Each structure stands twice: as C-alpha cells, then as structure tokens.
Amino acid sequence: MPLKRSWVESANSPDTDFPLNNLPCGSFRAADGEAHCGIAIGEMILDITALEAEGLLSLDAEEEVFFFGDWTEFMALGPAAWAAFRETVTEMLAEGAPDAEGLAAYLVPQADAKMLMPFAVSEYTDFYASKNHATNVGTMFRGAENALPPNWLSIPIGYNGRASSVVVSGTDVRRPWGQLKAPDAELPVFAPCKRFDLELEMGAIVGQDSEGPVTVGEADEMIFGYVLLNDWSARDIQAWEYQPLGPFQAKATATTISPWIVPKAALDPFRTTTPERERELLPYLREPGPMLYDIQLEVGLAPEGKPETVIARTNYREMYYSSAQQLAHHTTSGCPMSVGDLLGSGTISGPDKGARGALLELAWGGKEPVTLDSGETRSFLEDGDTLTLRGAAQGDGYRIGFGECTGKVLPALDDPYGGRG
Amino acid sequence: MPLKRSWVESANSPDTDFPLNNLPCGSFRAADGEAHCGIAIGEMILDITALEAEGLLSLDAEEEVFFFGDWTEFMALGPAAWAAFRETVTEMLAEGAPDAEGLAAYLVPQADAKMLMPFAVSEYTDFYASKNHATNVGTMFRGAENALPPNWLSIPIGYNGRASSVVVSGTDVRRPWGQLKAPDAELPVFAPCKRFDLELEMGAIVGQDSEGPVTVGEADEMIFGYVLLNDWSARDIQAWEYQPLGPFQAKATATTISPWIVPKAALDPFRTTTPERERELLPYLREPGPMLYDIQLEVGLAPEGKPETVIARTNYREMYYSSAQQLAHHTTSGCPMSVGDLLGSGTISGPDKGARGALLELAWGGKEPVTLDSGETRSFLEDGDTLTLRGAAQGDGYRIGFGECTGKVLPALDDPYGGRG
Missing domain, CATH: 2.30.30.230 (Fumarylacetoacetase, N-terminal domain)
Known part of the structure; x- marks a missing residue:
C-alpha cells in the first residue's frame, strides 16, 4: 500500500x-x-x-x-x-x-x-514473551541451566501489573525506594534503588469487553491498537521480592506509554508471523493468521545535558508470542477482560547484543557496562538520564510511527516520607 | 463498649x-x-x-x-x-x-x-501474610526446607490480582479450564481444573488516593473498611504457571467478597496487635498501634443438596502482617493507590489443622482428605459444592458481622469456546 x-x-x-x-x-x-x-x-x-x-x-x-x-x-x-x-x-x-x-x-x-493519557487504563498486564529476553534474564537470575522455565514454551507467561502507575510520555519518573538485599548481606535495607532499568515493550490496548475464554482470532479482533511502552524496573527490588509470587514494587513506580495509540488497521500491512514453534502449542494458542508486526524499535539514552546515544535497536517481530495469543491465554480461566485493559508485550530483545531491550541485558547485570557517545558508561540508569523509545513500521514511501515514548529519571527523595515516617 | x-x-x-x-x-x-x-x-x-x-x-x-x-x-x-x-x-x-x-x-x-457489588474495584492486590499458610503451602510446593522464602519475614509478600474477577457473594463460580501438567507428564494439557480450592481471607478497602509512600499509620487512615474474601484458586493451574512471575490464571476466575463492608470504626473496639516479630521489621513497616482485629472466621462447605459442614475455624488475628502494613509496603515504590483498591489479606490459617484457610492445607495436597458430616470426603472442591465464609467480632452482648460470603461451584463447560475454537 x-x-x-x-x-x-x-x-x-x-x-x-x-x-x-x-x-x-x-x-x-x-x-x-x-x-x-x-x-x-x-x-x-x-x-x-x-x-x-x-x-x-x-x-x-x-x-x-x-x-x-x-x-x-x-x-x-x-x-x-x-x-x-x-x-x-x-x-x-x-x-x-x-x-x-x-x-x-x-x-x-x-x-x-x-x-x-489517551485512555483510562482499566487493568495492566505485563508479559514475558521474548525468548531472547527470557533466556538472558533467566541466565542472570537463575543460571544458564535454569534460564528458560519449563513452562515458557507452552504458556505466554504474564503477571498483573499496576494500572495506576501507567503514565504518558513526557512524565518524569522518580527513582524509587525499596527493600534491597545485597547478595552478601544477611538482611535487607530500605534505600533508594541502585539498579533502575528500562524495558522496551509494545503495549496492546483492549477495546472490547469479554466474558469467558476467547480464541486467538477473537482476541485479535478485540485489540484496538498499540503503543510503545517502557516498563521501568527496579532490578534490585525485584531480585529480593519476586520469589515466590512475582514482581510487585519493582514494577510499580511507573510504566510509560507513547502518547499515540496506533490503530490496528494502520498496522495491518505490516503483519508478520510469530517464529517457528519449538514446542507445539496447545490448540487454544494457535494463530489463524499473522499477528505480530514488523515494527523497528530503538532506545535512546541521553544523560543530563548531553546528546543521546541509541543503546538498542530491535524489532517487534522478535517476540515468541503475539498480543492476541497473550490476550487469549488471559481469558482461559474465565477472567473477564475490559475496555482499556493494557497488555505489555514483555521486553523485546533480538538475538544480537545491541538488540536487547533492557540495560540489565545490554550491560549483562553490570558486568559489561554500555559506553555512550559522551564516553560515559551505564550499567543501570543514572539520575537525570532521559530514556526515549521510538518505533515505526516502514511502508512504501511512508512510515507508521508512535511518536516518542520518553521519560527522565529524577533523583530519589532524601526522605520518601517527608519527615512523617 | x-x-x-x-x-x-x-x-x-x-x-x-x-x-x-x-x-x-x-x-x-x-x-x-x-x-x-x-x-x-x-x-x-x-x-x-x-x-x-x-x-x-x-x-x-x-x-x-x-x-x-x-x-x-x-x-x-x-x-x-x-x-x-x-x-x-x-x-x-x-x-x-x-x-x-x-x-x-x-x-x-x-x-x-x-x-x-458495594463498590467499583479499582485494582485488586492479594497478599501472602499468614505464617502458618505460607509455611504449609511452601512445604507442599517447595519442600519443608524451602517452605518460608528468605524474604517472608521482611516483606508483606503480595501480587497484583485481577479486579475484573471480583464478584459479590451469591455469584456462582464456574470451574475454569487451564493448562495442567501432571507431575509425571512431559507436556501440559488444556483441561478443566481438577484441584479447585478456596482461600479464606479478609479484604481491606482503600478509601483514599495516595501519591508517594505512606506510613503504616497513614495507611490505616486510608482504609475505609473490611469485607470477607474468598480467593478461588486453581491449584493445578497455579503449580504449572506460577514460576517465575507468580500466579496468573489460577487466581483470575473469581474472587468473592461479602456484600457488606464493615466500616473500620465498627471494628475499632476489636483491634489487636500483630504477633511478635521473629525478625525485626524495617522502620517503614512498624505499626504505631494495634492494626489487626479479633475476628472469628469460619468456612462452611455444603455438597449439592446436602447440609453444610464447617471445615475450618480461625481468626484474623493470626496474620503476621496487617492490612495497614501491606498498604504501606504497596506504596514504597511510589505506586499510586486509589479509592476502591481492594487488598486481600492472604489466606488466614491458624496453627491447628482445623484452622487452615484452604483445602490445599486442610487436606494436605490431597493426602489427608477432609471428611464431611455427610460422610463424603474432599481433597478439593467438587461441582455443586457451596462454600460459605462467615466472620464476626464478638462484643459485649452484640457482634459485628459481615453477612455470608458464599458461592457455588458450577461444572466446567464442555467446550469453553462454544464451538468457536
């Protein structure tokens, strides 16, 4: 077209x-x-x-x-x-x-x-659906042998996030406090997060209510459109809190979305299939047609007062599960879905090192810091850093973009309770 | 009084x-x-x-x-x-x-x-804050040595649930389908849940918005009142899906609350302290006063057409963390809380066998089925079973109750997609 x-x-x-x-x-x-x-x-x-x-x-x-x-x-x-x-x-x-x-x-x-904010977020669910990302993070958190959980090739793994923390591009993000436990410490401390990170994702916006399970095809029909999404993540809070019931405060500070919802119809010419299955999916997860999109994505990081460096380039087609598959899985238990539900795709990482959608992976847990054009290095985000996600599908002489999904890291408060604690 | x-x-x-x-x-x-x-x-x-x-x-x-x-x-x-x-x-x-x-x-x-429904549930968070329950479930899921996770005595562990699935007492609950993997099977199947369970909890209703972290005292002020809460749980779905990011579809079929929100003011005469700390809490979690309540609780199970057996009796004062502590922890990351947020206390289990708030614990994963007055036994819920939670604080010549929190298990659908799959 x-x-x-x-x-x-x-x-x-x-x-x-x-x-x-x-x-x-x-x-x-x-x-x-x-x-x-x-x-x-x-x-x-x-x-x-x-x-x-x-x-x-x-x-x-x-x-x-x-x-x-x-x-x-x-x-x-x-x-x-x-x-x-x-x-x-x-x-x-x-x-x-x-x-x-x-x-x-x-x-x-x-x-x-x-x-x-272009819509009222009813509920927010975040997934874990890029195989490269899951393998990288799993290797760091659980070791190479347990990197990919046994259920990963069968289930689009997801967890419920916090809708109240979703903000629109341009909103500053305050570095959070939380419980941190150093690997060699016996007990945690309550302190500002030291390993604050981004997650490059796409967000699918549910535009219809459902009752009872829906098929993947029906799920695709229910999706109104897509946004860019940055799921800000406190890796040190996450490492201490996430067992056994999953991430909680590590993911509740903020999730930034692009200001523009691109309608599904605008992305239709860019549909592409999910990659070949390494394990046959259960029938309820099979796709009747191509439900990923060829959307080129990048992450820019600009230290305070300095020019931006693009630290990652990847593509939405790298995902193992599509948003339609995730939404269909979300309804299997009879869970009612609502207009305004937001589904984060999960961090999108390609196979190459420069295609990883989080600093945790790009700098491999701090072991291989990323060098910026200014000569500075980053293992995690510093105060004053501005993160900007961009994404576009490239058509013949035109492109379908989302606008910038941006946010600046503000320093943690000296006393989060303002003397009331 | x-x-x-x-x-x-x-x-x-x-x-x-x-x-x-x-x-x-x-x-x-x-x-x-x-x-x-x-x-x-x-x-x-x-x-x-x-x-x-x-x-x-x-x-x-x-x-x-x-x-x-x-x-x-x-x-x-x-x-x-x-x-x-x-x-x-x-x-x-x-x-x-x-x-x-x-x-x-x-x-x-x-x-x-x-x-x-007495209020619109903004977001729903469920906790894991009874030490007896955490120890029992941890023993069954991870073995006695790893029963209580290392963070448990430091953090009121919680996860975000699904607000859209909260229903009022009297609503029938349909047995869900989901991915199940038998311990000896290599791959999962998609089938009706075989281990459908209840969780006896209290729910705290947040009556004020917040921005930024709040103290435990402020959190207590924000709570409008309490309900009884049954967090219906599909244990077989949970066992296969919950690693690494926590329960998802296992908890999304339904959560039933009592029809009556008891105002905090009515419960004030029944305030009691949380039990002695086994590990000193970080200062942000310390309570300025007693924030649990002496509320006697029971669970009745009535098979279809048969009389009810009370299968568990316990008390809300058995919790290790209060709802105010949970709410304060919920805000540490800067997570905004909203009017209408619902916080499930977590399953309330006392130290005795008959004081356990879930069939999983009462029947010890199916190994010690519970015998009902009718002579039938239960390891998990059967179709047609009606579950009823009751709770009351006993005053001098009066009691403060919540009404019944009840729901009946309907059989799973033959085909959850009604031929559309």
Missing part, C-alpha cells in the same frame, strides 16, 4: 510518523484547558472533541463519546465503529477533500500541545 | 451480624430496579440512596454521592465525612430517635434484597 496523500502537507513527508495511513489516537490539553481527543496528522493534531461538539462528526453513537477527552468510550463502540470512523477521518483529511478549508480551523500544532 | 440499642428491634438481638454498632455498607437492587446504597440494621436495610434523593441526609458534598448505588464516591469524601455520616446514621437509627416513624418507610427487608 502506497502513501495516502493529505491536504495537510506535513503528512506527506516520508519522515513523518503520522501520514494519512496512520491516524493514531491521542489526548491533549486544548486551548480551553480541557482534555480533548485528537488524531495526529503530519505535524498537526485534528481536534476530534471539538469536531464532535460542533456536530461535524457523524458517529453512530447515542451520546458524545469524545466529550471527556479520552478514547475509552469510543473504543467501547466496537470494531465496526472503529472502521467507520477511520473511513470518515480518512476522507476528511485526504487530498482534495471538499471541506479542507473549514477543517483547517480544527488543526492544532503538535509542537504546542501538551499530551495526556 | 456495650450494645447500642436501635428502634429497629431485630438489631438488638445478640445473634444479628448488624447491630447499631456495626452499620455496614452494601448495595442492593431496589424496588425501582436500580442499584441503591444501603446500610444493614438487624434484618433490614436502610435505603441510603433513597434518603439522599429525598434530601434527608445532610452530607457535606456538592453533589449526590449515592446516586449510582455504590459506595465509591462516598469513600472518596474521606475520613472526616465517613465519621460525620456514621454519627448521622447512628442518631437516625438509635432507640428514641424522633423521626423513627418516617424513617421506617426507608427500610427494606434483607430477605427480599438482591445484593450487588
């Missing part, structure tokens, strides 16, 4: 994340001070909430769905509404659209816009 | 769960077909939503908070409002209240009322 041309000239550049083929969904603080829904087009945002308020959107819904400035109510309308809306907006923004002049009044420059 | 007498005569019986000293909060389907907030008093429910609609409640809130028929908005008003409201309702229902006759029109018999 070639570039679809828009009357918004900046959307026709091969270098924009947001051509007419994309139409990702975000929320921003509008001039009236309220949260508005918007769609990115080139360097601009089309103000969807304002268009709806003026009666310029023909949505088949009984009430205004964009009034509250996030996409939750729209998602609840379901796949047929998503497709009809996409067609409407595509026509409105296409080159030669008859009402381009009138619509131009609803464009806001992205450069001026403060982005907000 | 003695019994406070009410003009609702059934509230003065020593056998009621709901004397004037209690005033627990629930939601029920009212005659108008809508969800209403209610307060249990003896055998009746005082219709709070109707009273508010008629302007008969003087709440210091800008808008109606009971309109939607659950307690979420009221909880958000905070501890001062909780106390003022409690005083108001106590005066309204006290013996000799001047407007008793008028108020009687707002009483609904509990026997006629269909109870609903």
